[in-house]
Amino acid sequence: MELAFIPSPAHGVVHLGPIPLRGYAFCIIIGVFVAVWYGNKRWIARGGKAGTVADIGVWAVPFGLIGGRLYHVITDYELYFTDGKDWVDAFKVWQGGLGIWGAIAFGALGAWIGCRRRGIALPAYADAIAPGIAFAQAIGRWGNWFNQELYGGPTTLPWGLKIDAAHRPDNTPDLVTYHPTFLYESLWCIGVALLVIWADRRFKLGHGRAFALYVAAYTVGRAWIEHMRVDYAHRILGMRLNDWTAIVVFVAAVAYLVLSAKLRPGREETVEPVAATAEGPADGAAEEPEQAADQAETDAEPAVDFEKKPEADAAEDVAQKSVQS
Numbered sequence: 001m002e003l004a005f006i007p008s009p010a011h012g013v014v015h016l017g018p019i020p021l022r023g024y025a026f027c028i029i030i031g032v033f034v035a036v037w038y039g040n041k042r043w044i045a046r047g048g049k050a051g052t053v054a055d056i057g058v059w060a061v062p063f064g065l066i067g068g069r070l071y072h073v074i075t076d077y078e079l080y081f082t083d084g085k086d087w088v089d090a091f092k093v094w095q096g097g098l099g100i101w102g103a104i105a106f107g108a109l110g111a112w113i114g115c116r117r118r119g120i121a122l123p124a125y126a127d128a129i130a131p132g133i134a135f136a137q138a139i140g141r142w143g144n145w146f147n148q149e150l151y152g153g154p155t156t157l158p159w160g161l162k163i164d165a166a167h168r169p170d171n172t173p174d175l176v177t178y179h180p181t182f183l184y185e186s187l188w189c190i191g192v193a194l195l196v197i198w199a200d201r202r203f204k205l206g207h208g209r210a211f212a213l214y215v216a217a218y219t220v221g222r223a224w225i226e227h228m229r230v231d232y233a234h235r236i237l238g239m240r241l242n243d244w245t246a247i248v249v250f251v252a253a254v255a256y257l258v259l260s261a262k263l264r265p266g267r268e269e270t271v272e273p274v275a276a277t278a279e280g281p282a283d284g285a286a287e288e289p290e291q292a293a294d295q296a297e298t299d300a301e302p303a304v305d306f307e308k309k310p311e312a313d314a315a316e317d318v319a320q321k322s323v324q325s
Contacts, residue, residue: 004158005158006159006180007162009145023142027141027143031137035133038135039129040054043128043272046127048120052120053128059114064110067102068103068106069099069102070102071103072098072099073090075241076232101242104133118272119273121268123207123211124206124268126210127200131193131214134189134218145161151180151229152181153228153230154175161178161180163177184221189218207264216254216257222242
């Protein structure tokens with residue numbers, strides 16, 4: 001019997017009266033709020049306006065959730081579309097099942113739409129929200145703890161995760177504690193966020209390189225954590241599908257880092273177009289006619305009188321002399 005272990009919740013849902021509060025969904029929601037809040041702080045620090053991150057997030061978050069679910073359903077279709085399974089379960093997001101690869105890809109598409117609507121470059125926006133996404137993943141992974149899913153192999157370590165009999169693998173029904181891969185990935189994501197924050201301050205990353213660093217660093221951790229998991233997964237050449245995905249995405253992220261640094265070094269000076277305030281143009285437009293009228297009045301009165309009076313006096317003297325003669 002293990003002397004120490006991490007307990008699992010008996011239930012993944014708590015009822016507040018008639019309202020069910022599901023742990024998995026709660027973790028995802030909290031993660032989204034943290035990503036938007038911290039992304040907003042970084043965006044303002046880069047010279048952007050408050051609220052822009054949330055406005056674009058209105059597009060990015062729904063797209064990300066849809067993409068994450070699609071990736072999970074497509075890669076694990078046998079859970080929903082084989083004999084004895086109910087295809088309606090494919091829509092039950094609260095039961096778990098969001099693929100980060102689909103979430104990031106579709107979330108980027110939604111962010112691109114939001115950025116275009118505001119005249120903002122997507123790479124600058126991605127750099128601002130990159131650490132926040134990593135923090136959101138760290139929080140979201142605890143949703144797997146509530147559902148007792150995505151754990152690793154058996155272990156007797158003091159931080160082993162206790163899994164109830166109903167959620168244990170079929171080949172180890174009598175073993176109680178397993179590697180808490182959700183915890184490993186959560187801690188890794190926190191480390192990735194801190195790495196991106198440090199590197200961004202140290203090297204002034206721009207043009208999407210902070211986001212690329214986040215992607216590259218995350219995939220490294222995801223590869224070895226994925227290798228520890230014991231849940232069913234499609235395999236290619238003996239490796240889990242998500243391991244192959246992590247390798248491909250890692251190579252793409254590193255290639256972008258290198259090429260971007262050569263083609264577009266430095267950081268953007270302006271991340272968001274500065275729209276004129278309502279007071280600015282209105283005041284200026286009101287002042288210009290008044291200033292022009294005052295100037296015209298000033299030019300007309302004194303300049304004409306004082307410059308032409310000596311000539312008039314001279315003409316009058318000539319006329320008087322002519323009369324006297």
